[in-house]
Amino acid sequence: MGRVNGSPVKVGLLGCGNVGAALVDLIDEQADAIAARTSLRLEVARVAVHSPAKERSVDLESGILTTDAASIVTDPAIDVVVEVIGGIEPARTLIRTALEHGKPVVTANKELLANVGAELHDAAAAAGVQLLFEASVAGGIPLIRPLRESLAGERLRRVMGIVNGTTNFILTRMSERGSSFQEALAEAQTLGYAERDPTADVEGFDAGAKAAIIASVAFGVHVVAGDVYREGISSITSADIAFAARLGYVVKLLAIVESLDDEVAVRVHPAMVPVDHPLATVRESFNAVFIEGDAVGELMLYGRGAGGRPTASAVLGDLIDAASNLGRAPTAPREVAKARIRPIDELSSQYYLNLEVADRPGVLAAVAGVFGAHDVSIKAAEQEGLGDEARLIFITHVARERDMQATLRGLHALDVVDRVGTLLRVIGGD
Amino acid sequence: MGRVNGSPVKVGLLGCGNVGAALVDLIDEQADAIAARTSLRLEVARVAVHSPAKERSVDLESGILTTDAASIVTDPAIDVVVEVIGGIEPARTLIRTALEHGKPVVTANKELLANVGAELHDAAAAAGVQLLFEASVAGGIPLIRPLRESLAGERLRRVMGIVNGTTNFILTRMSERGSSFQEALAEAQTLGYAERDPTADVEGFDAGAKAAIIASVAFGVHVVAGDVYREGISSITSADIAFAARLGYVVKLLAIVESLDDEVAVRVHPAMVPVDHPLATVRESFNAVFIEGDAVGELMLYGRGAGGRPTASAVLGDLIDAASNLGRAPTAPREVAKARIRPIDELSSQYYLNLEVADRPGVLAAVAGVFGAHDVSIKAAEQEGLGDEARLIFITHVARERDMQATLRGLHALDVVDRVGTLLRVIGGD
Numbered sequence: 001m002g003r004v005n006g007s008p009v010k011v012g013l014l015g016c017g018n019v020g021a022a023l024v025d026l027i028d029e030q031a032d033a034i035a036a037r038t039s040l041r042l043e044v045a046r047v048a049v050h051s052p053a054k055e056r057s058v059d060l061e062s063g064i065l066t067t068d069a070a071s072i073v074t075d076p077a078i079d080v081v082v083e084v085i086g087g088i089e090p091a092r093t094l095i096r097t098a099l100e101h102g103k104p105v106v107t108a109n110k111e112l113l114a115n116v117g118a119e120l121h122d123a124a125a126a127a128g129v130q131l132l133f134e135a136s137v138a139g140g141i142p143l144i145r146p147l148r149e150s151l152a153g154e155r156l157r158r159v160m161g162i163v164n165g166t167t168n169f170i171l172t173r174m175s176e177r178g179s180s181f182q183e184a185l186a187e188a189q190t191l192g193y194a195e196r197d198p199t200a201d202v203e204g205f206d207a208g209a210k211a212a213i214i215a216s217v218a219f220g221v222h223v224v225a226g227d228v229y230r231e232g233i234s235s236i237t238s239a240d241i242a243f244a245a246r247l248g249y250v251v252k253l254l255a256i257v258e259s260l261d262d263e264v265a266v267r268v269h270p271a272m273v274p275v276d277h278p279l280a281t282v283r284e285s286f287n288a289v290f291i292e293g294d295a296v297g298e299l300m301l302y303g304r305g306a307g308g309r310p311t312a313s314a315v316l317g318d319l320i321d322a323a324s325n326l327g328r329a330p331t332a333p334r335e336v337a338k339a340r341i342r343p344i345d346e347l348s349s350q351y352y353l354n355l356e357v358a359d360r361p362g363v364l365a366a367v368a369g370v371f372g373a374h375d376v377s378i379k380a381a382e383q384e385g386l387g388d389e390a391r392l393i394f395i396t397h398v399a400r401e402r403d404m405q406a407t408l409r410g411l412h413a414l415d416v417v418d419r420v421g422t423l424l425r426v427i428g429g430d
Numbered sequence: 431m432g433r434v435n436g437s438p439v440k441v442g443l444l445g446c447g448n449v450g451a452a453l454v455d456l457i458d459e460q461a462d463a464i465a466a467r468t469s470l471r472l473e474v475a476r477v478a479v480h481s482p483a484k485e486r487s488v489d490l491e492s493g494i495l496t497t498d499a500a501s502i503v504t505d506p507a508i509d510v511v512v513e514v515i516g517g518i519e520p521a522r523t524l525i526r527t528a529l530e531h532g533k534p535v536v537t538a539n540k541e542l543l544a545n546v547g548a549e550l551h552d553a554a555a556a557a558g559v560q561l562l563f564e565a566s567v568a569g570g571i572p573l574i575r576p577l578r579e580s581l582a583g584e585r586l587r588r589v590m591g592i593v594n595g596t597t598n599f600i601l602t603r604m605s606e607r608g609s610s611f612q613e614a615l616a617e618a619q620t621l622g623y624a625e626r627d628p629t630a631d632v633e634g635f636d637a638g639a640k641a642a643i644i645a646s647v648a649f650g651v652h653v654v655a656g657d658v659y660r661e662g663i664s665s666i667t668s669a670d671i672a673f674a675a676r677l678g679y680v681v682k683l684l685a686i687v688e689s690l691d692d693e694v695a696v697r698v699h700p701a702m703v704p705v706d707h708p709l710a711t712v713r714e715s716f717n718a719v720f721i722e723g724d725a726v727g728e729l730m731l732y733g734r735g736a737g738g739r740p741t742a743s744a745v746l747g748d749l750i751d752a753a754s755n756l757g758r759a760p761t762a763p764r765e766v767a768k769a770r771i772r773p774i775d776e777l778s779s780q781y782y783l784n785l786e787v788a789d790r791p792g793v794l795a796a797v798a799g800v801f802g803a804h805d806v807s808i809k810a811a812e813q814e815g816l817g818d819e820a821r822l823i824f825i826t827h828v829a830r831e832r833d834m835q836a837t838l839r840g841l842h843a844l845d846v847v848d849r850v851g852t853l854l855r856v857i858g859g860d
Contacts, residue, residue, distance in 0.1 A: 145579060145580050152747050297739070300732040319583070
């Protein structure tokens with residue numbers, strides 16, 4: 001029970017932005033209810049911020065705020081450290097120091113875990129304290145704890161997630177209102193879903209970091225952000241989405257991690273998801289993670305993947321866990337080795353491709369010849385006029401990525417092909 | 431770690447039916463992987479069955495099977511007990527005895543927990559050992575652990591679940607193929623989804639037991655099966671489902687638990703769910719639980735709610751948890767008091783009702799007058815001819831259940847009303 005004497009559990013909070021402020025509020029609102037159910041009283045004892053003079057929505061007693069984060073992680077009076085600064089440094093050094101001082105750490109920092117997670121897990125294991133990070137992936141959705149604990153005995157085959165709310169919002173607008181990518185992005189920016197520089201979201205870097213963390217937890221190996229094959233959504237057109245819809249698919253940006261014999265595949269790219277797949281129903285800025293296991297079959301966990309209060313809720317769940325287990329060595333399984341990553345070239349999938357071609361006899365034969373020359377078999381082809389040009393749409397049978405990429409190069413080289421559109425991988429046909 | 435010396439964790443299994451046999455297989459398949467990740471080696475040391483001579487799909491060494499379940503729960507060599515017998519006795523006595531002998535218990539027994547859960551939780555707390563029951567609700571879907579741990583700091587307002595796969599299969603068939611209830615039930619029986627006597631499923635008893643467990647865990651109070659208001663689906667017609675579809679709804683059997691000030695409401699009944707609600711997309715025999723919390727917003731957990739292997743997967747997750755924590759006092763929050771249950775009469779909802787009436791002037795006025803006399807305000811009404819008769823379909827504004835029931839009695843008494851159809855509560859309009 002950690003605290004049989006009933007003294008409060010003193011929390012040191014690093015960072016007081018969106019998530020940190022929501023956490024302070026949430027602890028304030030829920031402290032009595034938590035105490036009634038768990039016998040633990042949480043107290044935000046110290047809060048490290050960059051600019052103490054800045055106007056804040058939260059009410060903190062004087063003396064709690066400090067600019068000296070390093071003094072919190074070494075303070076003997078602090079029982080648990082919560083890190084919501086984000087980024088690599090100073091978060092990395094602060095967390096290491098906290099762990100080395102025997103303090104369990106709760107973090108929401110995906111960038112840190114996806115890059116130097118192994119170092120931090122090792123430091124936590126060496127110190128015999130917990131490092132918890134539920135909030136680092138998919139915000140308020142319980143994902144890390146179910147993967148580590150509920151599914152501890154499960155052989156997981158694949159996890160596919162819509163883990164970036166910004167891109168899901170953009171794709172939903174493009175799909176449901178026919179907006180262009182630029183229009184939908186502008187709307188997401190106006191609503192505060194997308195940053196002024198949207199690169200991290202729309203080019204898949206954010207989802208890639210989360211994919212690395214999911215793969216590490218799901219397969220018990222060590223995967224870093226740099227291992228993740230990554231494509232974003234900025235080249236997707238409303239035409240691609242309309243064709244997908246006509247063929248019975250919805251376009252989603254997916255983080256996909258798979259266990260393949262003794263290797264793992266980890267990738268982020270837009271994909272065509274059949275309309276009757278549970279992931280196809282995930283709209284707006286919601287997130288969802290679809291899990292396939294040998295015994296459990298199909299699971300999906302759905303909810304708010306971002307936002308101050310949903311993320312703070314996940315941090316608070318971890319914080320209560322850490323506080324309940326103060327003074328006890330952690331039992332959670334740890335990552336054991338660097339994963340062997342199977343390169344994207346060696347994976348297989350069905351593919352969707354659209355081409356703009358000259359509208360004259362023999363073009364389909366020339367184009368189809370390129371597919372055939374690279375062992376990519378066409379499942380369905382459609383042609384439609386575009387004035388002097390024509391558009392060809394292909395869905396392939398399952399083919400190797402290497403062969404499909406060679407096909408793309410061959411098509412680019414063909415002079416009857418004016419434009420090679422977005423290559424989309426088809427989920428469910430593999 | 432519980433087992434630093436590396437000796438196997440000896441599991442005593444009570445019952446070896448569908449779930450028990452799947453668990454034995456799963457431990458067999460996964461023992462090495464579990465040992466690699468957790469340093470725990472699970473060993474099914476003894477298995478209690480009713481008829482040892484019966485043909486079984488699992489391979490058990492001789493000497494493991496016994497008919498003497500009582501000897502397992504008192505055996506000093508057994509570390510953890512798994513109960514998958516089902517029903518109240520002898521499961522109750524066996525679990526109590528196991529707990530009193532200091533053994534953590536994992537159970538999949540919803541009937542037991544929904545009826546005498548408090549007694550068992552008290553016995554576990556008194557003995558300082560874990561009682562885990564993830565598999566008792568929604569099969570392989572991680573639900574109990576997320577509710578107890580991930581959402582430990584969350585003020586939950588409402589949990590709504592499709593927690594019975596048989597009825598969801600039947601309703602899906604009625605909705606998508608226009609089958610009658612009897613046709614869909616017969617198909618479910620042929621496929622093995624429904625029992626020969628389908629009462630427990632179709633009249634909502636199974637969902638009711640699960641609702642009691644969900645309410646207990648979500649709100650930290652003690653709720654029993656007898657507290658649950660319950661209606662089944664056997665009076666739903668394909669016409670009801672067709673009308674619901676025309677109005678933009680899908681009919682689902684829901685287990686709904688709500689926190690209302692210092693009371694809880696716990697009920698199971700068919701409901702009209704808007705087509706764009708995540709629960710509306712849950713088809714066939716899948717289960718899903720939709721959770722609404724103050725900070726986390728909306729969550730949904732989706733997957734296989736039944737079946738040997740999915741259920742065994744949940745049991746195995748609990749078993750690894752119990753094995754990891756051998757010798758350590760549990761930290762999980764406990765139920766604290768008997769809940770105050772708000773009676774269904776005092777709840778409010780929007781309602782759907784269809785009536786068969788005589789087709790003559792003044793009927794709508796007479797019928798509408800009954801609604802008005804009981805303070806039930808009509809939001810939308812539709813009339814269609816049925817030969818000499820007419821059908822009236824109503825959707826009300828939010829009204830109190832007591833007033834709606836009085837309206838039903840008034841309508842039954844009206845001689846222009848030939849038949850009062852199924853009353854369905856509308857989700858999302860309250």
